[in-house]
Amino acid sequence: MSRYLLPLLIFGVLLGLLAIGLGKDPRRVPSPFIGKPAPVFDLPQLHAPEQRLTMEMLRGHPLLLNVWASWCVECRHEHALLMQLATERQVAIYGLNYKDPRADALRWLEEWGNPYVLTGADQDGRVGIDYGVYGVPETFVIDATGVIRYKHIGALTEQAVREKILPLLADGGGGTR
C-alpha cells in the first residue's frame, strides 16, 4: 500500500500546483513600482492644453492615478466605480489619457461623466512607458509623498477598491513614511 502512497502524494502536489497556476491571470505581472517614487511627468491638460499637469502638482495628498483611453473597452467597465469613488467618497482621482485623440477623449468624458480632478493627455504614450503601462486601464495609488503604493491592472473591481485601495488611501497615504 505504502509503495503507491508516495507517487500518489507527488501527483497530488503536482495537481495542486497546476490548479493554482491555472487560476492565476498571466496578465497580472508584479509591478516593479511599488514603494518607489512615481515617475515625474509634465503633460498638457486634456481640457486646457495650454496648461500643464505635472507630478509635482500631485504631491501632498494621497490619490489615484487612473490610466484610461476612449478606445479602451474595459475602461467603460470601471467607469461607474470611478464616478462613485469621486463623488461619494471624495477620492482625488487624476486621469492619464493614454494615446487617445483629444476630441475622442473629451467626447467620452462628456458622455459618461468625468471622475477626474485633472487629466493629462499622454498622446504619444511616453509617460505610459515611464509608468510601465501595458494594459489600459491601470490604476496607481500614490501617497502624499509621491510614492506608488499599489498598482491595479485592468478594470477596477469593488473588491480591489474595498480591500486594497480604500485602506491605502485611508492610512494617510504614506503620511507616516
Add this chain to the structure above:
Amino acid sequence: MRHIVVIVVLLIASASTPGADTPLKFSDAAQEQRYHALLSELRCLVCQNQSLEDSHADLAQDLRNEVHGMVTQGKSDKEVLEFMVQRYGDFVLYRPPVRDSTWLLWFGPFVLLLLAVIVAVRFSRSRNRGAAPALSDTEQARVQALLRPPADGESR
C-alpha cells in the same frame, strides 16, 4: 499582356507602400545587429508569448522605437535592459537574472534531477537486496550440498 504588366506594377507598388514599419536608420550594421539582438531578448507584455521583435502590438511598436532611440544614442545593452526592467520588471526579460525570487526557476530542474537520481538509486538497491534474501544456516548447508561436485564413481 499589357494588363498583366500593369497588374504586376501595381502589386509591386502596393507592397512598398509605407506602412507602420518604416525602415529604421542605423549608423552601422553592428548597431542594427544590437538592436535586433536586444528586441529578441525582451518579452512583449501585451502578447506575452512573443518577443518585442515579433509582436505587432501597439505598445511593442512604441517600445521598439524606444529601443531604437537608445541604441542610436549609443546606450549600452545593459542600460537598455535596465530601462525596460525598471518599468516592466524582470518579467520582460526572457533570461531573468538569478536572485531570491528566481532561484527556484533556475535551479529547480537540477534539484528535481538530483531527487530523481536519489530515488532511482535507492529503488534499484532495494530491488537487488530483494532478489537475494539472506539464507538461514540450514538453507546454506543445503546449497553447499547441492553445489558440491559429485564424488568419483557416482553417476547421475
